[in-house]
Amino acid sequence: MDTHSFGEVPPEDQEASSDDQLLPQLVAHLREHRGTLRDDWASRIHDSHLLEAMTPQEMVTETTSVYDNYVGVLETGSVEALQHYARDLSERIIPRGVETHEVVGIVLLLRDVLARSLFEKYQSDFGLLNRVLNAYEPAANRIANTVAVSFVDERERVIRQQQDAIRELSTPVLPVRERLLILPIIGVLDGERAKQLTEQLLRGIRTHRAKVVVIDITGAPDVDETVANHLVQTVDASRLMGASVIITGLSPTIAQTLVTIGVDLSKMNTIGDLQGGLEEAERLLGYTVTRKEVMDGS
């Protein structure tokens, strides 16, 4: 069979020009059988239980436009439009819980479906099939790569955005009285967050002209050595800016950990709970809080 097919290979110069013709030929073939190939692909997706978050209606629309984009890239060799489309698609489907493996999966399925149709079309001529695949494979790989990268990029962008939002929320610096700030710490304190906390606190001291800061760590489940040292440094830096720091809400576990790992807290002003911390802060600032008798039932 080999000899037979090689016998049909045209002379050298013609072969070069027919190589140029291969891709348009291939694109034409894929366009011609668009309907059947797309349906074939959609049913393969269904069989593999991918993209089950989508309604059948959406599947038809999306698979059609992915198919057209795919063929478009094969034709022009430019991935830019596809990149744009993939990012757009990712933006739509990520909130619905579509996973990376699904997106990569459907693109690889399409690659497979199209390759099979090429096998079928060129099966009688192995040499030609080889050259068709030479034209097809690199482009197909590039497409799979582009789609996967766009999807992951988009996902990472979403994650970064959420992280920023959480971080903003997680370290509020609250002025409670003139010259008194409270910094409640809720959730796990890692190195990155501790650093951000320091920055926000020092900036807060400057803008609010604070003299006393209460850092309440009731809501922090655990503190490791790095974070504890960071806390000590924050207290020192605050002092350099003329503010004294009171730490409240050290849980029994954290207190024991700190003593065990030997963090030097001797210079730290610590008070059991937030209420006590506030009272101490008010005392330092010269506030006296008195309770007025309230007449009720009048």
Next chain:
Amino acid sequence: MTSGPALVSILRQGDVLVASVHTALDDSQMLRFQHDLVRQIGEHRARGVIIDVAALDVIDSFASRTLQSIADISRLRGAATVIVGIQPDVAFAMVRLGMGIGELPTALDLEEGMVHLARVRDRARR
């Protein structure tokens, strides 16, 4: 000694000397500043010294040690010292680099520095 614009201005406000550092000082300039300041404490019979470092975006170990010695020397000459205007980034950098600023008194800004000195004097009078 060195010519050119003053790197530090030392102003008298009552019996308090206010020294504003305008720009980063190298080691010899820092020492010259120390000499000038200590001399002027005697000349003006100052009871308090405020050193404003708000313009500095770096305070290295030599500078922080010199500030510490200025505070110690001033105390021996009868004046209390307070450092004001340390920027947030500078403060944290100093702590990170483990520069012991010891018992150096600090305050947020000039105004707070004045309040601090008044309080120190009150305490001394009692």
